[in-house]
Amino acid sequence: MNASLQDRFRGCLVGLAVGDALGGRFEAQSADYIGGRFANTEQLINYITDEIWYTDDTQMAIGVAESLADHGEIIEDRLCESFVANYMPSRGYGRGARAVLDAMEDGDDYQAVAAKHFPGGSFGNGAAMRVAPVGLFFRDDPHIALDQSRLSALPTHLHPLGIEGAQLVALAVAHASNVEQFDRDAFFAHLLEHCKSSEYRCKLETAAQIQEPSELVPLGNGIEALESVTTAIACFALTPRSYEDTIANAIFLGGDTDTIAAMAGSIAGAHLGVRSIPDVLLNNLEESPKGRSYILELADRLHSAYTNRIANATNDT
Numbered sequence: 449m450n451a452s453l454q455d456r457f458r459g460c461l462v463g464l465a466v467g468d469a470l471g472g473r474f475e476a477q478s479a480d481y482i483g484g485r486f487a488n489t490e491q492l493i494n495y496i497t498d499e500i501w502y503t504d505d506t507q508m509a510i511g512v513a514e515s516l517a518d519h520g521e522i523i524e525d526r527l528c529e530s531f532v533a534n535y536m537p538s539r540g541y542g543r544g545a546r547a548v549l550d551a552m553e554d555g556d557d558y559q560a561v562a563a564k565h566f567p568g569g570s571f572g573n574g575a576a577m578r579v580a581p582v583g584l585f586f587r588d589d590p591h592i593a594l595d596q597s598r599l600s601a602l603p604t605h606l607h608p609l610g611i612e613g614a615q616l617v618a619l620a621v622a623h624a625s626n627v628e629q630f631d632r633d634a635f636f637a638h639l640l641e642h643c644k645s646s647e648y649r650c651k652l653e654t655a656a657q658i659q660e661p662s663e664l665v666p667l668g669n670g671i672e673a674l675e676s677v678t679t680a681i682a683c684f685a686l687t688p689r690s691y692e693d694t695i696a697n698a699i700f701l702g703g704d705t706d707t708i709a710a711m712a713g714s715i716a717g718a719h720l721g722v723r724s725i726p727d728v729l730l731n732n733l734e735e736s737p738k739g740r741s742y743i744l745e746l747a748d749r750l751h752s753a754y755t756n757r758i759a760n761a762t763n764d765t
């Protein structure tokens with residue numbers, strides 16, 4: 449039976465957090481090392497016997513989801529307030545993102561920091577790792593999803609590749625949440641239709657042809673958006689009927705495992721629903737004040753706000 453929409457909202461947010469938390473155990477390790485420890489997905493998943501803690505990816509995605517649930521759209525000032533309220537440096541942030549968030553927290557000119565820390569702005573994957581709630585909330589309209597994703601990236605990521613990475617993940621989440629039967633050709637055609645840069649186009653065309661995990665390697669496993677966004681999308685497209693295989697595809701690549709598994713997990717969860725997440729992972733996800741129970745409630749709150757938005761849009765026409 450296909451997952452309900454509420455179940456998909458839950459699957460997306462919890463799928464992001466679980467991918468991040470499991471991937472966080474292997475961040476910066478090599479593919480060879482991880483592959484030497486675990487022979488397959490089952491061994492990787494069953495290695496978890498205690499609590500898994502999420503990182504900055506989930507912490508910032510929570511901020512985006514809260515802001516959307518409260519305001520119904522991305523409003524930069526409100527989003528920044530939410531980022532500051534959730535900011536916890538110990539979760540492990542990118543160094544440019546930390547500089548921007550520190551400025552936001554201190555009431556300094558964070559936009560100037562975002563513009564100058566890296567010339568041309570950041571092309572890190574920080575905007576893409578947190579964007580899944582935007583894809584869910586605007587799943588009915590790719591043009592709004594693209595625009596709102598851009599707005600959600602801008603406080604920290606001004607480089608076009610950082611922004612487009614977020615837009616592609618949002619579109620992937622939206623599409624995954626919309627379809628009952630996953631059609632790989634339709635999925636990549638949709639992403640390519642909205643892809644602007646030759647850099648992402650080239651990677652998406654490669655991703656669309658991938659038949660087995662070893663072919664994911666050339667897409668990249670790095671902290672830059674261009675080295676991780678299409679990788680995450682391809683991890684899902686390779687095994688669209690399995691949440692655990694999707695995040696395992698990402699983790700077995702090594703490198704930025706928390707973020708690639710977070711993005712891939714959010715897409716898989718949006719398609720398959722929260723029941724697709726293995727109990728051993730769900731039950732071990734941290735139960736801190738903004739842990740498992742809170743994320744499930746937040747997903748429900750986002751779902752309610754989404755159904756209100758759709759109802760209001762229908763009444764207006």
Ligand code: RVK
Pocket residue numbers: 503504505540541542543544545546566567568569570571572573574575577607671672704706707
């Ligand atoms: C620690 C040169 C650039 C660049 C530019 C590189 C967390 C830098 C999460 C930078 C994610 C890194 C990740 C990350 C998210 C970006 N020129 N190098 N124009 N733009 N870089 O600092 O939020 O793990 O090496 O903006 O995107 O789990 O340090 O942060 O893996 O990309 O960090 O970019 O990072 P930042 P972010």
Ligand code: MG
Pocket residue numbers: 503504505539540706707
């Ligand atoms: Mg992280």
Ligand code: MG
Pocket residue numbers: 475704705706707708
């Ligand atoms: Mg990371």
